[in-house]
Amino acid sequence: MIHIDDFDIEHTVHSGQPLNFYSDFESKNGESKIIYPTERGVMLVMCKSKGRRSVISYDYFGDYTQTSAQREVIRRFGLSHDMPAIYSAIDTDKFMHSAVSKLHGMRVTANPAWETTLSFLVSQFNNIKRIRLIMKRLIDRFGDEIAVDGRIMKKFPSHHKIANASIDELMKCNTGFRAKYIKGVAKAWEEFDHSRLYEMDYDKAKELLMELDGVGDKVADCILLMGYEKLEAFPIDVWIKRLVEREYLRKEVNISYMHMFAQRKWGSYAGYANQYIFEFGRRK
DNA sequence: ACCCAGGCGGGCG
DNA sequence: CGCCCGCATGGG
Numbered sequence: 001m002i003h004i005d006d007f008d009i010e011h012t013v014h015s016g017q018p019l020n021f022y023s024d025f026e027s028k029n030g031e032s033k034i035i036y037p038t039e040r041g042v043m044l045v046m047c048k049s050k051g052r053r054s055v056i057s058y059d060y061f062g063d064y065t066q067t068s069a070q071r072e073v074i075r076r077f078g079l080s081h082d083m084p085a086i087y088s089a090i091d092t093d094k095f096m097h098s099a100v101s102k103l104h105g106m107r108v109t110a111n112p113a114w115e116t117t118l119s120f121l122v123s124q125f126n127n128i129k130r131i132r133l134i135m136k137r138l139i140d141r142f143g144d145e146i147a148v149d150g151r152i153m154k155k156f157p158s159h160h161k162i163a164n165a166s167i168d169e170l171m172k173c174n175t176g177f178r179a180k181y182i183k184g185v186a187k188a189w190e191e192f193d194h195s196r197l198y199e200m201d202y203d204k205a206k207e208l209l210m211e212l213d214g215v216g217d218k219v220a221d222c223i224l225l226m227g228y229e230k231l232e233a234f235p236i237d238v239w240i241k242r243l244v245e246r247e248y249l250r251k252e253v254n255i256s257y258m259h260m261f262a263q264r265k266w267g268s269y270a271g272y273a274n275q276y277i278f279e280f281g282r283r284k
Numbered sequence: 285a286c287c288c289a290g291g292c293g294g295g296c297g
Numbered sequence: 298c299g300c301c302c303g304c305a306t307g308g309g
Contacts, residue, residue, distance in 0.1 A: 125305090126305095127307085129307085130307060130308075133307085134306095175305085177303090177306095178304095179305095
């Protein structure tokens with residue numbers, strides 16, 4: 001059990017972050033339940049809220065201990081983030097204030113790096129509904145089986161499994177032109193010592209990620225923000241570009257100008273500002 | 285029918 | 298460098 005303030009599981013799960021791409025969510029009489037595949041197995045997370053306080057409990061299947069499961073839940077749902085500090089840093093204008101009020105408790109999630117990388121390769125030039133469709137098919141086709149309460153489910157596919165898949169098999173999951181990137185990055189992942197990116201500073205880590213074929217400026221920022229918990233990363237997609245131009249800059253700018261603006265305005269919490277702008281704008 | 289989606293790499297000026 | 302294009306596919 002975890003007791004936590006300023007956490008809203010619905011806003012967090014539905015906000016276009018990786019868990020939204022491959023989890024099943026249900027909410028009834030005040031309790032939310034989310035079930036999702038991981039490389040180690042399957043996790044079941046339940047959340048009840050009273051006012052600003054939430055109580056989270058969880059159950060795990062597969063290669064987990066109590067300690068490793070709890071550590072993963074904390075990371076997955078951004079539960080270690082200092083929300084009062086984050087809100088006071090970013091809630092500095094009218095637009096952001098509306099976003100923060102509407103989406104209070106939405107966290108930036110930190111999913112395992114490989115899951116995040118695959119998710120955002122699939123996301124490129126795509127919409128969220130179809131990203132979910134493709135992720136489900138990849139998991140169903142390539143994930144190992146695991147028994148969960150007597151029924152067979154799938155784990156999240158490892159990079160080895162995806163690396164050994166043929167382009168044809170990947171295309172059968174409707175990955176389209178992304179299939180070659182997915183296979184290539186999965187293969188590269190076997191040589192790529194991704195764990196050192198955790199210790200590396202943001203700029204250096206981004207440079208390394210962008211050497212991978214299929215990982216550009218935006219996907220690299222998504223991986224750094226939602227895979228490596230680098231909260232200063234500011235992914236610029238079509239939504240963010242339009243919204244920041246309209247609400248803050250009042251003119252069209254290029255990507256590097258927007259990155260500079262975001263760093264200057266929101267600094268080490270630019271990723272949080274990004275997520276609130278994205279989700280608030282997308283809902284309208 | 286047409287347009288768009290949490291973009292990217294390649295090619296051109 | 299910065300800009301422009303094609304790319305697979307399904308939903309609105």
